Amino acid sequence: MLIGIDDTDSPQGMCTTYLGAVLARRLIREHMRMRVARLVRLNPNVTWKTRGNAAIMLDVEGDPGRAFTVACETVEELADFSCENTNPGVVVADARPDPAFYRKAVMDFCTTEEAVGILDAAGARYHGWKNRRGLIGATAAIASELVDRTSEILVYRQPERFGMPREVNRENLFAAEEATFPHTWDTVDMANDVVVCVPHTPDPVLFGIRGESPSWVLMARSMIESEPPGISQIWVTNQGTDAHLLAGKIGELREGLSYHVKGTVAGLPVTGTGGHVAFAIRDSEQTVQCMAYEPTKNFRFIVRELVPGDEVIAVGSYKKGSVNLEKMKVVSLAKPVISRPPMCTACNKRMTSDGKGKGWKCKKCGARATEPEVLEISRTLKTGWYEVPPTARRHLAKPLCRGEPAF
Numbered sequence: 332m333l334i335g336i337d338d339t340d341s342p343q344g345m346c347t348t349y350l351g352a353v354l355a356r357r358l359i360r361e362h363m364r365m366r367v368a369r370l371v372r373l374n375p376n377v378t379w380k381t382r383g384n385a386a387i388m389l390d391v392e393g394d395p396g397r398a399f400t401v402a403c404e405t406v407e408e409l410a411d412f413s414c415e416n417t418n419p420g421v422v423v424a425d426a427r428p429d430p431a432f433y434r435k436a437v438m439d440f441c442t443t444e445e446a447v448g449i450l451d452a453a454g455a456r457y458h459g460w461k462n463r464r465g466l467i468g469a470t471a472a473i474a475s476e477l478v479d480r481t482s483e484i485l486v487y488r489q490p491e492r493f494g495m496p497r498e499v500n501r502e503n504l505f506a507a508e509e510a511t512f513p514h515t516w517d518t519v520d521m522a523n524d525v526v527v528c529v530p531h532t533p534d535p536v537l538f539g540i541r542g543e544s545p546s547w548v549l550m551a552r553s554m555i556e557s558e559p560p561g562i563s564q565i566w567v568t569n570q571g572t573d574a575h576l577l578a579g580k581i582g583e584l585r586e587g588l589s590y591h592v593k594g595t596v597a598g599l600p601v602t603g604t605g606g607h608v609a610f611a612i613r614d615s616e617q618t619v620q621c622m623a624y625e626p627t628k629n630f631r632f633i634v635r636e637l638v639p640g641d642e643v644i645a646v647g648s649y650k651k652g653s654v655n656l657e658k659m660k661v662v663s664l665a666k667p668v669i670s671r672p673p674m675c676t677a678c679n680k681r682m683t684s685d686g687k688g689k690g691w692k693c694k695k696c697g698a699r700a701t702e703p704e705v706l707e708i709s710r711t712l713k714t715g716w717y718e719v720p721p722t723a724r725r726h727l728a729k730p731l732c733r734g735e736p737a738f
Contacts, residue, residue: 337468341414363393386468420465640665
C-alpha cells in the first residue's frame with residue numbers, strides 16, 4: 332500500500348517529514364514492512380505552503396486498515412492543529428494513481444475536489460481535517476513518479492529539545508561538504524561562509540544532508556557531530572531535479588508557475604532599493620522582467636554584467652510580472668561598442684565635432700573626418716550556466732553540480 336500525508340506543520344513547529352518518520356517506526360512495530368520513504372516537493376509558489384511545500388509517501392507492506400488507523404492517530408497526536416493554515420490529509424491506497432496528478436501538483440495548482448475524485452475512483456481510504464487541503468499533497472505523494480531522484484537524510488531532534496538552540500559542529504559541516512561534494516550539496520555555502528543544512532525554524536529537524544544516493548548522504552552524515560539526535564530518516568526525493576519547470580514563452584507565462592524561458596536582454600540591469608537587480612528580456616515584440624533578489628548574493632554580480640543583445644535562458648518562478656531567477660544560461664554575448672571622435676593622423680590629437688551631421692575637425696590643422704572611431708568593449712562575462720548560491724536555492728532547483736540542464 333501507499334500512504335500519503337501532507338499539511339501537518341506550521342510556522343510555529345512540527346514537520347510533515349518528522350511525522351512521517353515517527354509513523355514509519357510505529358508501522359514497523361505493528362509488524363509491517365517499510366519499503367520506501369519518499370519526500371515529495373510540490374509547486375514552490377503555492378501561497379498557503381508552510382516552508383518547502385513537502386508531502387510524504389510511505390510504501391508499506393501490511394494491513395491497510397490498520398495502517399490507516401495508525402496514520403490518522405499519529406496525525407491527530409502530532410499535527411499543529413492550532414494553526415489556521417494547517418489542514419492535514421491522510422491517504423492509503425492499494426496502488427499508485429495516475430502520475431499526471433503529481434506532475435500537475437509540482438508544476439501547477441490542484442484542488443481538493445480533484446484529489447478527492449482521484450481517491451474515490453481508486454477506492455482509497457482517506458481523511459482530511461479542517462478544510463482538507465492536505466489531501467492534495469497526500470494524493471500527489473502517492474501518485475508521484477520520479478524520473479529523476481535524489482536522497483536526503485534528515486536528522487531529527489529529541490522532542491525535549493524542540494524549540495531550543497541547535498548544537499551542530501560547524502567545522503564538521505564544512506569538512507563533510509569538502510569531502511563529499513559534488514555527490515552531496517547545499518550542506519554549506521562555501522562562497523558566503525554560511526551553514527545551509529541547519530534550519531533556524533522551531534521544527535524538529537536538527538539538520539539534513541542532500542545528495543545523489545543513500546550511501547553518499549550517510550557518508551556525509553557520519554562526519555557530523557551534534558547534540559544527541561533523536562531519530563533520522565533517509566528519504567527518496569524529487570529535490571534538486573528541476574521537476575517544477577515548464578518550457579515558457581515570453582508573453583504567455585502564468586502567475587505562480589516556474590519556467591525556463593529564452594530571450595534577448597533588452598536593457599542594462601538596474602540595481603534597486605535593497606540590492607535587488609532587475610533587467611528585461613524580449614522575444615519579438617514581447618518583454619518580461621527578470622529579478623535577482625538580494626538573497627542571491629554573488630549571483631547578482633553575473634546579472635549586472637549583462638548588456639543589451641545578450642541571449643539568455645532565464646529559469647525561475649513567474650510572480651507578479653517577473654521571472655525570479657533560480658539560475659540563468661548566457662547563450663551568446665553581444666559585442667557592445669563605443670564610438671568617439673577620431674584621431675587626427677597628422678597632429679595625433681583627437682578631433683572635435685564640426686556640427687551636427689558635419690563630421691569632425693582637427694582644431695590644430697583643420698583636417699576633417701566623416702566617420703567616428705569605433706571600439707569594441709572587452710567583456711569578462713562568459714557563456715554558460717550560472718546559479719544562485721546554496722543559501723538562496725529552492726528545494727526543487729537542480730544544482731549545476733548535478734549536470735547542466737538539457738534545455
